[in-house]
Amino acid sequence: MLLIKKHWRLLVGAWVALIGLPALFMTIDASCSPISNAFCRQWLNFQWETVLAGYAGFAGAAIALYGIAMQIRQDNKNQITGQMHFPLKAAETMREMAEIAAPLHEKLRNLGTCERVELGPSGVFYKLTMGHRETVARACTEAIKTMHSHRAETVQSIRDKHTESIPHEALAHIDKVLRAFKFDNLTKHDRHAPSIQYGMYLHHTARRLEMIVTEATKAADIIERAYLQMLDTVQTKTGPD
Structure with missing residues (x-):
């Protein structure tokens, strides 16, 4: 037909x-x-x-x-x-993740700013220098809840069960996406001053959202490009329509 x-x-x-x-x-x-x-x-x-x-x-x-x-x-x-059904499903899911994470990241950037500070042997931290603490914390928490509701487990399952069908170049980017879903919580740095505690919460949440946008897009691009190249190979072998 x-x-x-x-x-x-x-x-x-x-x-x-x-x-x-x-x-x-x-x-x-x-x-x-x-x-x-x-x-x-x-x-x-x-x-x-x-x-x-x-x-x-x-x-x-x-x-x-x-x-x-x-x-x-x-x-x-x-x-x-x-053969590419599951990788393409992962690519579609990751594009949805990126589309959702991008405005959340932009919102956090507009809510507050952080300054890098060194606290001696304790290491490098980020201090909240602009923005209302409770507003920043609430926005970070809502962003994390929103991202956790968008099927990271689908990508993890495909990554685990269909590794052989995923283009090798995409695997590292997928792994970074999955790692980015391990968000910090507000209490992780509660032993520090509130400005450090809230600054670290904002910095890490925004950084992980940015990583999801960047790495999910790269992984989806690689998978979809590999699929199109495979189709082009069939087209070339059998001749033009």
């Missing part, structure tokens, strides 16, 4: 030729009976029925071979689509 829709003009032309040519030749036969000139004498000696039957048989064989080639191509495409 797909081939008919795609090549309907060619099929209509073939049917017109199949009906029109015999009708034209029979009209010439009728016009040349009785023989009225040299052209008619030559025409009536020409076995056009035999020639037309030969061409019709050749055309039928060509159409059959073409149909077989197109069916093989379609079967190969269906096989590739089946």
